[in-house]
Amino acid sequence: MSKAPAGTLYRGREGMWSWVAHRVTGVLVFFFLFAHVLDTALVRVSPDTYDKVISTYKTPIVNLLEFGLIAAVLYHALNGLRIMAIDFWEKGPRYQKQMTYAVLTLWFVLMAGAAYPVLATSFRKAFGS
Amino acid sequence: MTTTSPQLEAPRSRSRSRTSFEMYSWIFMRMSGLLLVVLVLGHLLIMNVLDGGVQRVNWGFVAGRWASPFWRTWDLMQLWLAELHGTNGLRTVINDYAVRDSTRFWLKMLLYTSAFLVLVLGTLVIFTFDPNMK
Numbered sequence: 001m002s003k004a005p006a007g008t009l010y011r012g013r014e015g016m017w018s019w020v021a022h023r024v025t026g027v028l029v030f031f032f033l034f035a036h037v038l039d040t041a042l043v044r045v046s047p048d049t050y051d052k053v054i055s056t057y058k059t060p061i062v063n064l065l066e067f068g069l070i071a072a073v074l075y076h077a078l079n080g081l082r083i084m085a086i087d088f089w090e091k092g093p094r095y096q097k098q099m100t101y102a103v104l105t106l107w108f109v110l111m112a113g114a115a116y117p118v119l120a121t122s123f124r125k126a127f128g129s
Numbered sequence: 130m131t132t133t134s135p136q137l138e139a140p141r142s143r144s145r146s147r148t149s150f151e152m153y154s155w156i157f158m159r160m161s162g163l164l165l166v167v168l169v170l171g172h173l174l175i176m177n178v179l180d181g182g183v184q185r186v187n188w189g190f191v192a193g194r195w196a197s198p199f200w201r202t203w204d205l206m207q208l209w210l211a212e213l214h215g216t217n218g219l220r221t222v223i224n225d226y227a228v229r230d231s232t233r234f235w236l237k238m239l240l241y242t243s244a245f246l247v248l249v250l251g252t253l254v255i256f257t258f259d260p261n262m263k
Contacts, residue, residue, distance in 0.1 A: 023222060027219065027222060030215035030216075033215055037247045037254075043188060043258060044259075047187075047262065050187070051187045054183075054187060070177060073173060074170070077165070077166045077169065083159075087159065114178050117179070117182060118178055118182055121181070
């Protein structure tokens with residue numbers, strides 16, 4: 001019976017994965033910000049040009065991406081508050097794991113609340129009346 | 130059979146700089162982050178969630194909002210804080226993952242160029258927007 005050595009790849013726990021998610025969501029939001037400043041700049045070109053480009057945001061697929069963007073921003077914001085609590089609150093480091101689950105719970109509840117107002121119109125458009 | 134530990138490259142030398150740029154960058158991420166939680170979540174709530182969300186956004190809607198100095202100031206602060214916060218975050222990511230000196234240098238030049246263009250363009254648009262444009 002061979003005994004394989006324990007793996008050396010650190011698979012992390014709550015602290016590492018919340019850090020990974022913070023990076024990934026941060027980079028995604030940064031790239032969106034680039035596109036968003038360009039699309040908003042079209043208000044200086046003409047009302048028609050702006051309205052034409054903004055109408056693509058109202059299609060069901062882009063609307064779903066918008067929901068993903070909200071999810072990314074909201075996670076980054078809540079986890080950012082957790083990071084500040086770890087850095088500046090004396091009991092922060094001790095409760096970092098509990099705060100990770102608090103972040104995820106709050107994130108889930110707020111996303112569930114946002115789902116209908118954000119997606120309802122597209123849902124009706126995509127699946128009829 | 131003898132095992133030897135792998136040859137590791139020496140860590141990159143510390144920045145020769147004597148200033149505390151990295152400390153100010155650390156503080157900036159937290160201070161701007163705190164403001165952005167309010168600015169950006171407020172922006173998302175108004176633009177994407179309440180009252181029909183993005184479905185009711187058009188040129189007239191933007192013109193209505195930017196008639197108010199309050200929302201122009203909000204958007205200007207949001208633009209600058211988010212772009213600087215994001216640029217500093219990407220700078221950290223590039224420093225972490227780009228191994229070759231020249232790759233790191235050029236990625237950061239690309240990053241700073243894009244940040245400069247976004248800040249100039251966004252600021253100009255907010256200050257020169259004409260609500261009576263036809």
